[in-house]
Structure formats: C-alpha cells, structure tokens
Amino acid sequence: MTGFPTLVTVDEALSTLFDKTKIHEPIVENVPLEESLGRICAEDVLSPVNVPSFDRSAVDGYAVKAVDTFGASPTNPVTLSIAGSSHAGMKKDEIPEIGSGQAVEIYTGAAIPVGADAVVMAEYVRKHGDGFVEVIRQVHPFQNVSRVGEDYRVGDVVVEKGVRIRSWHIGALASLNITRVPVYRKLRVGVLSTGGELVEPGEKVEEGQVVNSSKPMLKALVIENGCDAVDLGTVEDELDVVASRIAEGLKKCDMLIVTGGTSIGERDVVPEAVNRVGEPGVVFHGVRIRPAKPTGAGVVDGKPVFMLSGYPVSAMIGFTLFVKPLIEKAYNQRPAIPHKIRARLTRRVPNQSLTRSFVRVKVEKTATGFVVEPLMLTGSGLLSTLTKANGILVVPENVEGYDEGEEVEVELLDHGL
C-alpha cells in the first residue's frame, strides 16, 4: 500500500466503528466494598433504607412545637418547660413526648420527640435552673430537622451504573451498610506490536533498531482506562505470523490493538492480516488528523482490532480518539468533561486544510495570565512532547490555524502546570 485510498474524518471513523462492532457489556462481578475502588459500577446501586430512618435533629438545642415560638425575640422571650432530653442512640420509648408549652433538650442526630416539629438551636435559648428555658428566636416547622428519607429514600440511586467508584462512593455505600458492589469484569485489551526493527526495552539497540516504546505505553493506557492489558508480544511484519497472532488474541481478548506497519511507503501487512482473520475486516484506514493519520481499525466477529502507529505520540492520539470511546461504551461510562483552560499562544500554529490537528503544548502561568507554547519543532511526533507537554490544542478541520497572541482553549492532560 503506497497511500490511503480514502481518508475519513474522525467522526466518520468513529461512527463506522460503533456501527460495525458488537460491544458486549462485560460480565458483572460482585466484589467486597473496599476492592471496588477504581472499578466501574455495573448496575445502579439502590439505597436499601431511608436515611435518616426517623426525623432527627440537625443541631444541638431544644425540640419544640414551632407554633409555640412564633414571635419570640430577645426582648420578648417565650418560656417553655423542659420535658426531658433526647440523645443520639436512645430507644424510641425512652424519649419523652411533648405537649404545648414544652421543650425537650436534644442533641445532633437524636430523634425528634413525638409532638415536636422543630428544633431551636442552643444559642437562641436561655436556660433556667428551675426546669424552664426562654426561647429568644422563633423557628418554623421542621427548621433544624433532618426528615425521614431526606438524604436517601429506599430505592434512591446511590451509585449509578457506569460510574468509576471513588473514595466518596465507598463512604456513602458503607454508611448504607452495602458491603458488596456490582462492578464490570475488566475488559481484556490485547496489545500486539509488529516490526522487525523493534527490540524490547532493556535489550541492546543495534544500529537501525528501535526500542518498542509503544507497547508498554499502550498497556499503561489500557490499565489507566480500567481494563486489563494482555501482552500479545512483538512479531516481524510477516503476514502469516501477524494474522495468526491476531486470531489467537481475539480468542482471549475483548479488543485488540496492533501497532506498526500502517505507514505509507512501508510494507503494510497489518490491514491484510486483519482482513484475512475475519469479516468485515478493515473498516477504515487513514484519518484526516495530524499526527496519527495512518490510524485504522478493523472488526472481526464484532470485536474491534485497532491499527495504531508504532510511534508513541501517534499511538497515544489514536488510542484517545478511537480505543477510549469504545471502552467507555462497553462500560456504559459517560465521557469525562475535559479540563480546559483559555490561554494566549506564544506563536502561530498552522493547520492543513480538512485536517484535525492535535498540537501538544506547554501551558504556563505568567504574570499576565496563562500562555500556551506549541511544542511542534520539526516532527509532530517528537518523543519529548510526551513529557514536556501538559496540554493539547485541537485545531478543527475548518480552521486554517491560530495566530501568535490569539486566545485558544487548551485541554490540560494532567492537572499539574
């Protein structure tokens, strides 16, 4: 193959992928609460109880009939007689009831006595030694009362399906005494490298050889996205070998990533191999983006086989644009809101017509605001942009470029500047 017969846009490529793949929801596993951290919730988890399970006080003070306090002020206090007290943890029959003109001393979290409907905070009450209190501020009904089910009602969704479980979900689930959580079995994503010039990290690099950096990076990306990475090895650009590795990989994985052999002018066995393994085979190859133009994907037995560049920067862009959305679909995840920042460009960024460019940039805080330095240099696939960049500037297909000094919106990669 010496060129890409049909370049497609990112949106066309994605829509083809979603159309041709049969994404199966992974199996559901019930794991102990503490092991659910970082996993993807596989079913809506519902509250088994009302929280609070009874009307309780939100403050320390006196439970009263609100109507008894109407008009109370420091100069016109209302005097109530103390009918007892209500502490957190007291049983129902230990808590006194109140009638008109009465108040019950109450603590945060304690049950509201029968007959009371509001709580006056302690600071608005003057205590007497003789069993009476003076209320100096009125309360309205249910003021300072946490009502039954106000926090969660039976059946309320506590953690939604598709949510990545974080520490605060663990806190809420534990409070409701939910100790097992339904999570998706991790998707298994296979990573296969092709290329006779590749040596594995740690091996001696002879002239003309290149360290296989994309495989460890892609495996890390797979893990960061909540999946298990399956290392399918590194093979030469031999059609038979590549095809049989892909076929083997498909047996044990939910999706595959194959790198290398997708550039113009190189011998390009990966698409041929994908087509040989099964139907429909390659569904797109060549995307109107820069870098990572040689990105492609095939589908075999409904499973996606991504064909990414062997260059790490392009591999990462291909992963983000195509692999990540399919993982999110399988897991029922809502796509994350990108963390964006507006800043001024330190120099011009040109763009090729009809191409969506992904320019890695360095965002820095200066005395006059944030500035964006494009890290383009000669090759857009420079290695150092992986570690020097902290943001990415997307130049859409219909924009010819941005001028020096122009304000642009940059997506931050990690939250450090």
Add this chain to the structure above:
Amino acid sequence: MTGFPTLVTVDEALSTLFDKTKIHEPIVENVPLEESLGRICAEDVLSPVNVPSFDRSAVDGYAVKAVDTFGASPTNPVTLSIAGSSHAGMKKDEIPEIGSGQAVEIYTGAAIPVGADAVVMAEYVRKHGDGFVEVIRQVHPFQNVSRVGEDYRVGDVVVEKGVRIRSWHIGALASLNITRVPVYRKLRVGVLSTGGELVEPGEKVEEGQVVNSSKPMLKALVIENGCDAVDLGTVEDELDVVASRIAEGLKKCDMLIVTGGTSIGERDVVPEAVNRVGEPGVVFHGVRIRPAKPTGAGVVDGKPVFMLSGYPVSAMIGFTLFVKPLIEKAYNQRPAIPHKIRARLTRRVPNQSLTRSFVRVKVEKTATGFVVEPLMLTGSGLLSTLTKANGILVVPENVEGYDEGEEVEVELLDHGL
C-alpha cells in the same frame, strides 16, 4: 471539652502544621518500568542519549543542499541528479554523500546524507525516469530535518521528581531504553476510628449504632493519593486505649488519621490521647470552616496525627484540606490545578462571617449554559451529597454569601456531569 477555645483559619492551621511536622522524603525504590505506573517519581530521570542521535529526515522526500533549491517553483523548477537513497536503519557507510546539484531519496527517520542540510517533501518533487528530479519548491537550511538532540539532549530531564508517572512517561522512558525508575516507597498512612457507637460495614446495626463509613472512605482516599492505608481498627472512646493505639500506629506509619470524638459536647478523648502520646501534641483544634469545624491535628515525634470528624462528608473535607497537602509535600508534588467551571447558582448560598464554607453542588449543563444547584438541605454533612454532588463551591471567609443567579466558580470533583 465543651467548645473550641481558639478557632483558626485554614491558612493558619496549615502553616502551623508545616511548621511543626518534620516531613521526611520517603525512601527511594527502583522499580521496573511497567510497575512504575501511578507511582511518584523520586528523582529527576535524565536522558542518557541524544534523540535523535543523528540528523534525520522528518518526512519522505529528497535530501538536498538547501542553497541549490533557492528560487525553485513549479514554473521554474530546479533539476538535481539522484545520488542514491537513505532508508531508516541503514548504516552510515551505506548512505551516499551529496555534492552540489545532487539529491538523495530519503525516508522518514533516515539519516541525512553528508553534504545535505535539508529535505524537500516528496510532493514538491517531480521524478524523472532517468536519474533526475525536478524540485518545485525551495527549502531553507534544516527544513524537514530533525536535528541531533532536538528531542532530548543527554542530561535533559525526562520525568521530574514529584511527578506521578502516567502512560506517556512510560512511553518516553521506554523509547530512551530506561527500564528501571526511581519512585518513592509509598507513605504509610494509618487510619484509626474511635467511637463506641460504631459497627463495621456488614455487621448488624442495632438501635443507636452507626456503620463506620469514614474508615473505608479514608483508606480509599489514602490509596487514591498514592499511599498505603494501614487499618488501625476501631476502638471505644477510652483515653488509654486510644492513646496506646496512636502510639502503636506511629511506630509503623508516617502519619495517622484518627476519626471521631472531636465534636463539641461529646466526650473528646482524641486530643487528650494525642497530647499524652508525645510532644508537642495537639497543634490546632477547631477550624473556621463549615462543615468540618471540629477538625484538628497534632504532631508527635515530627509525625502528623490528624483528628477528623467521624462524619464522612466532614472527614473528606478535613482530608482534602490538611492530609493531602502533607502527602504532596512529602512526595515533592506540585499541587494539581483544580478543574474549575463558571456557572450560575439556582439558589442563594448564605455564608457565616469569618467562615470558609465548602458547599457540595450539582453542576448541570442546560440549554443556556452550566447551572449550579447547592446541595445543602438541612445538614451540611448529608451523606447523599457525597454521591449526588459533582462539584464543590468554596465560599471564602470574607464573602457573606452568593445570590441566586450569581455566576460562581465551582471546582469539579470528578470529570463527569
């Protein structure tokens, strides 16, 4: 203790903490590249080589002397004779040198021949069958050439100390054939719960008992922040017991978190216990914030002992304000740039004078932009705000509140709306 003798501001509390603690940098471990994912880099990792190690072509085309192409255009092409070709992986002595009027066919990544100083892209060259090419666009010296060390020079920092290692760092390190990475041994953070009313998740909850939800949540927070969580158990509010558990915990941990027993009006053995264990003991107790006002911290033998509320929402705020910054300091991390969004309030948010309030909010996208709904209800510590909120609105000490419809800046908690 029936009140907090001295409430301090967040800034005063933090400055006291930084002042009194002796934060030791954790031990450095050298781990295999793939195991370094998510760990904190403990030393600047330097490039051992120049990348590229030689001047190489950034495109497919023809290597030339730039001066030979000056003035070239489609109507005034420059004709050069082909002196051979240069492919990626060829040895130096296999690559032809060029003289004036000559060109060498070259592929991306291949070495620039001796004598050449620029590359004309293939699309600006018309090929003849007779060993000549016509160049139709001029190039300047070093155009389309990736120069020695342009990407990394020997000694350039590839990953900075204090950075959490992500997939892209793995890619860059692998490319440089760096296979072991210095990372910090994980800090050991002990979590101890106090309170006779607590039962562990999964146990039967009798009247007056509460599930211990803060411990699993805090352990998850510790893990999310790159540390090992050490479970120090749950004990009754008995001074001797609490003090001895703290003393034991300090032997095996770098810092401790103790929850419960810090509210006004409750029996408050934790500060007493901290003071008994060692010097200087409690350094602050009671912070001008809402919720989480009863937060405190002590220092023993230079190690911080955080005293957080047993209520999960307050515990989380206490962790974020005080524990997280100390972890970041030990790891030499730069604080993350918060992910903020501007949006309009759906209702008024009041604030108490001199108090910094942390209002959990739900940010939603509407047809007219983002809106912010404060999830305050009766108690600011409601459990459901842990899972319903996707953002936090900080109301500073000098602001009396925000009005309905006012535009405020909200920090997003997780990237989903």
